[in-house]
Amino acid sequence: MGIGHEDTKEMDALREALVNMLIHTDYFSPMKPRIRVFTNRIEFENPGSLSIPRNPVLAKLFRIAKLCETAGYGFDKMLGWKYQTGNEVLFESTVDKTKFTFMLFENTVIKSTEKTIRKVRNLHRK
Numbered sequence: 001m002g003i004g005h006e007d008t009k010e011m012d013a014l015r016e017a018l019v020n021m022l023i024h025t026d027y028f029s030p031m032k033p034r035i036r037v038f039t040n041r042i043e044f045e046n047p048g049s050l051s052i053p054r055n056p057v058l059a060k061l062f063r064i065a066k067l068c069e070t071a072g073y074g075f076d077k078m079l080g081w082k083y084q085t086g087n088e089v090l091f092e093s094t095v096d097k098t099k100f101t102f103m104l105f106e107n108t109v110i111k112s113t114e115k116t117i118r119k120v121r122n123l124h125r126k
Contacts, residue, residue, distance in 0.1 A: 008084070009077075009080050009081075009083075009084045010080075010081060010084050010085060012077050012080065013077055013078045013079075013080050013081040013084070013089070013102065014042065014081075014102065015067065015077075016068075016074045016077040016078050017044040017078055017100045017102070018035070018044065019062050019067050019068045019074065020044070020050070020074055020078075020098075020100070021033050021035075021044045021045075021046045021098070021100075022046075022055065022058055022062075023053045023054070023055050023058050023059045023062065023068070024046060024048050024049070024050055024053060024054055024055075024098060025046040025047060025048050025054065025055065026046075026047040026048035026054055026096075027054075027055075029047035029048065029096070031046075031047040031096075031097070032047070033045065033046035033047070034046075038104075039104070040103065040104050040105070041101050041102060041103050041104055042101070042102045042104065043099060043100070043101050043102075044099065044100045044101075045097065045098070045099040045100075046097070046098055046099075047096060047097055048096070048097070048098060049093050049094065049095055049096070049097075049098055050093050050098055078091075078100060078102075081102050085104075085105075086105075087102070087103040087104060087105055088101075088103045089101070089102055089103070090103070
C-alpha cells in the first residue's frame with residue numbers, strides 16, 4: 001500500500017494545528033474556531049490561549065486515537081512545515097485568541113484541499 005498525500009509531514013503539521021485548535025478552543029466564547037484557506041496561507045484560529053487545554057476530554061480522546069501527544073510536543077510537528085515546504089509557520093497567541101498560519105508559495109496544498117472537498121461533497125450527494 002503506497003503512501004497517500006494524507007500521510008505526509010505537511011499533513012501531520014496541519015493535523016496537529018487542527019487538534020490544537022479543538023483542544024484549546026473556548027467554546028463559550030462568541031468567537032468560533034475557524035480554518036481559512038487562502039491562496040498564500042492556511043490559518044487555524046480559535047478563541048482561547050495555549051496555556052492549558054480547555055477540553056481535556058478531547059485531548060484524551062485524541063491521545064487514545066494517536067492524533068495527539070503529551071502537551072508541548074505538537075509544536076515540533078507544526079514546525080516541520082517549514083522544514084518540509086520551506087515556508088514559514090507563524091504563531092500568534094494572546095489571552096483570548098490563538099492563530100497558527102502556514103504560509104504557502106505553491107498552490108499544491110490548495111489544489112489537494114479543493115480535491116478533498118469535492119470528494120466529500122460527491123459522497124454526500126450519493
